[in-house]
Ligand code: B16
């Protein structure tokens with residue numbers, strides 16, 4: 722194995738609470754019921770696909786133009802909330818583990834559905850740290866489609882079979898499997914039986930990648 726492709730939200734940094742606050746404001750404005758359980762279904766899912774899940778509870782149909790307006794409304798709020806992120810928001814064990822993996826010779830990439838990935842990496846002080854970044858800006862198909870990880874491997878100059886994918890979303894683990902990667906599940910995806918490995922703490926990656 723030669724490389725790692727890490728999901729961003731829920732693996733490197735937790736922005737799920739910020740997604741929730743922003744979607745909640747949009748849902749409240751529209752009078753649509755939305756709670757944290759529904760928010761959990763949005764993990765790893767693209768912005769427009771997330772909106773479709775939220776609109777399942779709406780009492781009326783929305784046109785494509787209205788959907789675009791709602792997604793922009795949410796994203797504007799989310800982008801403001803992202804400004805509060807600092808390097809202190811990097812999840813426990815992540816910084817040390819990434820440095821050790823690099824010292825062991827692994828190439829490191831991000832594979833995120835988020836189109837806000839560049840800004841998030843900048844706010845948490847990891848801009849320029851990864852050998853490659855594949856995100857919502859360079860894909861047309863979102864997880865569970867493997868495109869974001871396959872492009873990540875290509876950007877690293879590696880084969881899928883040479884890379885681990887680390888994910889907190891079941892849709893992301895499914896994407897990793899579909900792309901021919903070895904998958905490591907944590908957080909919300911912990912215990913997902915399709916994953917090759919499940920870990921409770923990020924640092925356990927060091928025992929998998931000898
Ligand atoms: P954006 P990940 C995903 O990031 C989030 O988990 C998901 O909740 C969000 O809808 C998606 O990014 C798109 O984000 O609206 O910023 O483009 O987990 O793939 O790093």
Ligand code: MG
Pocket residue numbers: 728729730731732764765888889890893
């Ligand atoms: Mg995630």
